[in-house]
Amino acid sequence: MKSRTISEVLAKAEEFEEQEKYEQAYECYKDAYEANKSDEDVLSKLAICAQTLNFKDDAVKYWNLLLSLNPQNHLPYTQLLDLYFSDNKYEYYMTRAKLKTLEGRLEQATSDYKKALSNTSEEELQIKARYLLAQTYEILDKSMQAIDEYLRILDYEHNENVYGALAKIYYNSDKTAAVSVLNQALEQYPENQMFKELLSKIYMELGDYAKALDFSTNPLNTAKILLLQENNEAALQILEKVPAKEKNTPKYLALMAEYYYNTDDNQLALEFVDKYEKVDAQSPLVPQMKALIYEKQENSELEHFYWGKFYLKKGSLDLALNEYLNAYSFNKTNTDIIKELINLYIALGDKVASIEFSEKLVEIEKDDVPTLKKLVKFYEEEGYQDKMIQYLLMLVEINPKDYDAILRLAKYYESCRQMSEAISLYEKYLKFAPTSEQRDEIDAKLKLLSSSEGIEEEGFLDKLINFFSKK
Numbered sequence: 001m002k003s004r005t006i007s008e009v010l011a012k013a014e015e016f017e018e019q020e021k022y023e024q025a026y027e028c029y030k031d032a033y034e035a036n037k038s039d040e041d042v043l044s045k046l047a048i049c050a051q052t053l054n055f056k057d058d059a060v061k062y063w064n065l066l067l068s069l070n071p072q073n074h075l076p077y078t079q080l081l082d083l084y085f086s087d088n089k090y091e092y093y094m095t096r097a098k099l100k101t102l103e104g105r106l107e108q109a110t111s112d113y114k115k116a117l118s119n120t121s122e123e124e125l126q127i128k129a130r131y132l133l134a135q136t137y138e139i140l141d142k143s144m145q146a147i148d149e150y151l152r153i154l155d156y157e158h159n160e161n162v163y164g165a166l167a168k169i170y171y172n173s174d175k176t177a178a179v180s181v182l183n184q185a186l187e188q189y190p191e192n193q194m195f196k197e198l199l200s201k202i203y204m205e206l207g208d209y210a211k212a213l214d215f216s217t218n219p220l221n222t223a224k225i226l227l228l229q230e231n232n233e234a235a236l237q238i239l240e241k242v243p244a245k246e247k248n249t250p251k252y253l254a255l256m257a258e259y260y261y262n263t264d265d266n267q268l269a270l271e272f273v274d275k276y277e278k279v280d281a282q283s284p285l286v287p288q289m290k291a292l293i294y295e296k297q298e299n300s301e302l303e304h305f306y307w308g309k310f311y312l313k314k315g316s317l318d319l320a321l322n323e324y325l326n327a328y329s330f331n332k333t334n335t336d337i338i339k340e341l342i343n344l345y346i347a348l349g350d351k352v353a354s355i356e357f358s359e360k361l362v363e364i365e366k367d368d369v370p371t372l373k374k375l376v377k378f379y380e381e382e383g384y385q386d387k388m389i390q391y392l393l394m395l396v397e398i399n400p401k402d403y404d405a406i407l408r409l410a411k412y413y414e415s416c417r418q419m420s421e422a423i424s425l426y427e428k429y430l431k432f433a434p435t436s437e438q439r440d441e442i443d444a445k446l447k448l449l450s451s452s453e454g455i456e457e458e459g460f461l462d463k464l465i466n467f468f469s470k471k
Contacts, residue, residue, distance in 0.1 A: 006032050010042070013049075022052050033062075040069055047079065056083055072102065089119040094129060101136065110136050127153050134165065143169050158188040167198055175202050193217050204228065220251050227255065232262050250280040257289055266293050284313040301330035305337055312340075317348055335364055342371075351378075362391075367398050376408075385412065403433040407442070414449070423449050 013028035029046040036042065047062035060083050063076040077099040084092035097112035113133035117126055134149035150166045153159055163185035170178035182199040189195065196215045203212035204221075209229050216222045219238050226235035236259055239252070246252055257272035270293055277286045287309035294302040308323035321344055327337045338361045345354035355378050358371050365371075372391050379387040389412055395405040410425035426446045433439050 006035050006039075006042070009035075010045075013045070017049070022049060025049055026053060026055075037065075038069060040066060040073070043069070044075065047076070051079065051083070056087075059083055074099070074102065077102070090116050090125060090129075093119060094132075097132070097136075106136055106140050110140070123156050127156055127159070131159075131162070134162075138165070138169070143173060160185070160189055160192065163189070164194065167195070171198070171202065175206060178202055179206075197221065200225070220246075220255060223255050224258075227258050227262060230262055232259055235259060248275075248279060250276055250283065250285075253279065254285060254289070261289070261293060261296070264296075266297055269293050282313070284310050287313065301327050301334065301337075303327075304330070305334075305340075308340060312344070317344065320344060321348065332360070333364055335361060338364075362394070366394065369395065369398060372398075376405075388412075400428075401432045403429050406432070419449060 009028050009032045013025040013032070016022070016025035016028065026046070026049045029042065029049050032042045033039070033046050043062055043066040047059050047066060050056075050059035050062060060080065063080050063083070066073060067076045077095055080095045081092060081099070084095060093112045093116035097109040097116065100106070100109040100112060110133060113129050113136065116129045117133075120126060120129075130149045130153050134146045134153075137143075137146035137149065147166065147169055150162045150169075153162050154166075163181060166181045167178050167185065170181055179199065179202055182195050182202070185195050186192065186199070196217050200212045200215035200217075200221060203209070203215065204225055209225050212225045213222065216225060219242065223235040223238040226232075226238070235255070239255060239259065242252055253272050253276040257269045257276060260266070260269035260272060270290065273286060273289045273293070276283070276289075280286070287306040291303050291306035291310060294306060304323045304327035308320045308327060311317075311320035311323060321341075324337060324341050324344060327334070328341065331337065338357050341357045342354050342361065345351075345357065355375065358375055362368050362371050362375065372395050375391045376388055376395070379385075379391070389409065392405045392409050392412075395402050396409065399405075406425050406429045410422050410429060413419075413425060414422035423446065426442055426449065429442060430439065430446065433442075
């Protein structure tokens, strides 16, 4: 092998296979594997060759090695099922369960894990099957079944991963049970930092700050607990010692904001919340902290405004709407509030309310072109021409070269038989509009209008233009 490359060895192995000299081919594949144990293609060929020679144990070994390199590869599972079927029902059902998990058939996978359990009395193998079964139940959101399997494992042995999995499940449903499990876990694994921190977090949420401090191993978590106890100076001493690289993290910035909030320095509290927002703009904690600060300042307008933002980020649209309306009641000229209400009503599917606040917005921000165009479109669709014209005139006042608004006004005046206004607007349209087929049509229409102002029959000019355009 030393004098030959892997490709040469593989070529020789394939030559032996063509000659049905499988034992020689097998030896070549083994040499290639020893030269590169991470080559999936070599492992696959080696396993297939072992199966051809009926070297079942070797084939099982190599297929499992291939799975350890690439657990997403379906081929080893299908081959192992054939190899295990007659001689090893436990591994057969375990392999089939894993394949079904890979294919997303989780309910069927749980059935196969149970069949694997019924086909072995070995404690170690039962633990392995129960652990995978419990994990599958978790994915299926069957927490009680997962808990039962994890507890059965603990009947056999103390298992660090099982304690952790149980604690996380209980954390979401029964914090008292989570505390019990974590205390048991720490008796077996007293140095486990994850168990200590999770236990500290739960005690903090339960309001037992003394115990939370006992189990806290992270300086920032300790500072958080001290701030909850309003032991502000002790918390600050910890925060001041935080390494410089951590001082731009969301957690540190939030804690500094909380410290200044506790000590009634609202300006600095807001500054740290703004810094927090720059590194994590999507966090609902940002508007929540601002709402609390403005509440302390007795600024009801901004308090309700930021509670609105908080509920919006949490996906509670009805609660957000209530807060924004409260904020609006304190200041009906705050366009930020009005814009939030417009967007929220759109999200809630209340088009009429959205338009109502859009009108309030352009009364204040008279040059808001996108909102004015939205209002034009709405009133045109609803058939309220007077309102449509009102907003078209505002658009032209903002931008005298807005040829689209000019054209729509011209057509309106023409339909009302106000020909002098229509002609004037068509002339402006031709002055500003880019070259297009429509521009040419308007040019033709203007020429006819200018020479036919006395024609009263509605639509006559358009019919005439269409007639000549067919020639």
